[in-house]
Amino acid sequence: MKALIVLLATGTVMLAQTPPPAKSAPPAAKSAAPAAKTSAPAVNPLLHPESLKAIAPASFQVKFSTSHGDFVVQVHRDWAPLGADRFYNLVRSRYFTNVAFFRNVPNFIVQFGMAPDPKVGAVWQNATIKDDPAKAGIHNTKGTLVFATAGPNTRTNQFFVNTNDNTRSLDSQGFTPFGEVTDGLDIVLALYAGYGEQPDQNRILNEGKAYLDRSFPKLDFIKTATIVPPAGAAAPATATKTTAPATKSTAPATKSTAPATKSTAAAKATAAKSTAAKSTAPPAAKK
Numbered sequence: 001m002k003a004l005i006v007l008l009a010t011g012t013v014m015l016a017q018t019p020p021p022a023k024s025a026p027p028a029a030k031s032a033a034p035a036a037k038t039s040a041p042a043v044n045p046l047l048h049p050e051s052l053k054a055i056a057p058a059s060f061q062v063k064f065s066t067s068h069g070d071f072v073v074q075v076h077r078d079w080a081p082l083g084a085d086r087f088y089n090l091v092r093s094r095y096f097t098n099v100a101f102f103r104n105v106p107n108f109i110v111q112f113g114m115a116p117d118p119k120v121g122a123v124w125q126n127a128t129i130k131d132d133p134a135k136a137g138i139h140n141t142k143g144t145l146v147f148a149t150a151g152p153n154t155r156t157n158q159f160f161v162n163t164n165d166n167t168r169s170l171d172s173q174g175f176t177p178f179g180e181v182t183d184g185l186d187i188v189l190a191l192y193a194g195y196g197e198q199p200d201q202n203r204i205l206n207e208g209k210a211y212l213d214r215s216f217p218k219l220d221f222i223k224t225a226t227i228v229p230p231a232g233a234a235a236p237a238t239a240t241k242t243t244a245p246a247t248k249s250t251a252p253a254t255k256s257t258a259p260a261t262k263s264t265a266a267a268k269a270t271a272a273k274s275t276a277a278k279s280t281a282p283p284a285a286k287k
Contacts, residue, residue: 059075076180144180
């Protein structure tokens with residue numbers, strides 16, 4: 001009897017120590033609101049020439065960093081207001097990055113401006129501005145910066161630097177300078193000229209920089225074109241200096257091989273720009 005009582009007592013203890021069955025987990029909470037839709041990609045302002053309408057300062061400098069070295073251009077808005085405004089907007093929107101010096105006729109002109117991206121080139125092809133009247137005392141002297149054209153009122157996105165005094169041959173044809181190289185003219189004069197006028201403007205328009213890289217790999221090109229802050233302007237704020245030095249990248253930047261410029265003998269009907277030939281023909285014509 002005692003044994004039975006002990007057994008019953010022990011069993012009671014054992015039962016008391018058995019945990020109750022676990023409660024089922026609550027149903028999973030409903031998922032939160034669906035994730036927000038990804039934002040639309042940023043619009044490239046270079047695909048909308050009509051939106052680039054800023055008025056240029058009366059005078060400003062632009063520094064060109066190229067595959068051959070740096071040079072600086074001083075723009076004078078009073079020489080050609082419409083031309084200065086167009087150039088100012090192109091620089092501000094970083095249009096000139098990777099643009100090649102595709103036409104180089106020694107002792108005459110160096111031409112550039114055709115877009116490396118065919119999509120961008122296509123929209124600028126017909127984004128013309130009216131001509132600026134010639135300003136008294138301003139001529140196509142050595143080092144001046146001028147729009148290439150395909151006739152009256154056809155200025156868009158192509159330019160040339162006079163590498164000689166072309167006053168007698170170009171002034172009478174309506175080529176109006178709007179700026180001048182003030183530093184680094186020796187760099188401009190030394191840009192690669194081995195291909196002369198061989199690059200085809202229609203192919204640059206349709207294929208972009210890929211065509212130049214493939215067919216004319218030695219062409220010099222623009223790395224960056226930036227507006228130089230006026231003297232006395234506040235320097236941009238710098239990030240707080242950390243104790244760890246910045247890691248130095250070991251891989252040099254890839255050098256683009258194809259510059260872009262206007263050809264000279266093309267007619268306006270062809271819808272592509274070209275620059276002035278060394279003869280008395282207009283310096284630049286659209287193809």
